[in-house]
Amino acid sequence: MFFLRNNGNAATMKVGLMGGTFDPIHMGHLVTAEEARQQFDLDYVIFVPTGSPPHKEMVKISLPEHRYLMTSLAVMSNPYFFVSTVEINAEGPTYTIDTVRHFSGSEKEGPEVLFITGADAILEIFSWKDYEELLRLCTFIAVSRPGYSLDRFRETLDRACPDMVNKVHLLEIPALAVSSTYIRERVALGKTIKYLTPEPVEQYIKKHGLYLSG
Numbered sequence: 001m002f003f004l005r006n007n008g009n010a011a012t013m014k015v016g017l018m019g020g021t022f023d024p025i026h027m028g029h030l031v032t033a034e035e036a037r038q039q040f041d042l043d044y045v046i047f048v049p050t051g052s053p054p055h056k057e058m059v060k061i062s063l064p065e066h067r068y069l070m071t072s073l074a075v076m077s078n079p080y081f082f083v084s085t086v087e088i089n090a091e092g093p094t095y096t097i098d099t100v101r102h103f104s105g106s107e108k109e110g111p112e113v114l115f116i117t118g119a120d121a122i123l124e125i126f127s128w129k130d131y132e133e134l135l136r137l138c139t140f141i142a143v144s145r146p147g148y149s150l151d152r153f154r155e156t157l158d159r160a161c162p163d164m165v166n167k168v169h170l171l172e173i174p175a176l177a178v179s180s181t182y183i184r185e186r187v188a189l190g191k192t193i194k195y196l197t198p199e200p201v202e203q204y205i206k207k208h209g210l211y212l213s214g
């Protein structure tokens with residue numbers, strides 16, 4: 001459905017995927033996606049909220065409906081941003097490889113997929129399911145959070161897997177220390193979250209009483 005606007009020619013499209021729990025989505029995610037879109041000339045950025053994330057089973061996560069709706073509210077004003085339900089609708093845990101396969105289609109006809117993720121996560125890629133196929137199907141945009149040394153990242157990556165270096169682009173994002181954890185903690189303490197997330201998301205959190213119990 002995202003491919004129709006480019007004269008139906010999916011093969012020439014560049015699509016950014018941004019996976020996350022998005023509990024809730026915040027300005028850090030949005031600024032990152034917009035910066036990636038512009039720097040890498042992406043046709044779209046698709047936000048993919050996780051269903052039941054394999055690494056977060058122990059943590060209490062808001063219902064997928066809430067996370068999907070908040071993400072939709074947050075991207076409403078950006079014509080290049082979309083939200084996908086592919087992971088939310090999947091039964092059982094989903095992995096990055098499944099999602100990338102879903103969007104890249106067959107290798108010849110599908111769009112070029114760039115997966116946007118935190119730089120620290122990339123260093124753990126060897127523990128990801130089918131990471132070799134993943135590296136064939138997509139490239140990565142590794143985003144640095146404030147305080148993160150991209151030089152050290154490059155060195156570590158070079159040492160661990162020199163072949164990967166041209167599959168990973170680095171993207172430095174202006175200082176945005178906000179995280180979903182920080183927002184949830186602030187809500188639980190009765191503190192304002194204004195400007196940390198778009199206003200409709202802030203209102204949604206209030207209306208549904210999310211995060212009140214920390």
Ligand code: ATP
Nearest residue numbers: 019020021022028032117118176177178179180181
């Ligand atoms: P939590 O605090 O619950 O872990 P989070 O803020 O890290 O939430 P996620 O949904 O876990 O958000 O992250 C989705 C993606 O966004 C990940 O790739 C993560 O590295 C990236 N990300 C999160 N916060 C920022 C930020 N402030 N700047 C840039 N990227 C971010």
Ligand code: MG
Nearest residue numbers: 021118179180
């Ligand atoms: Mg996180």
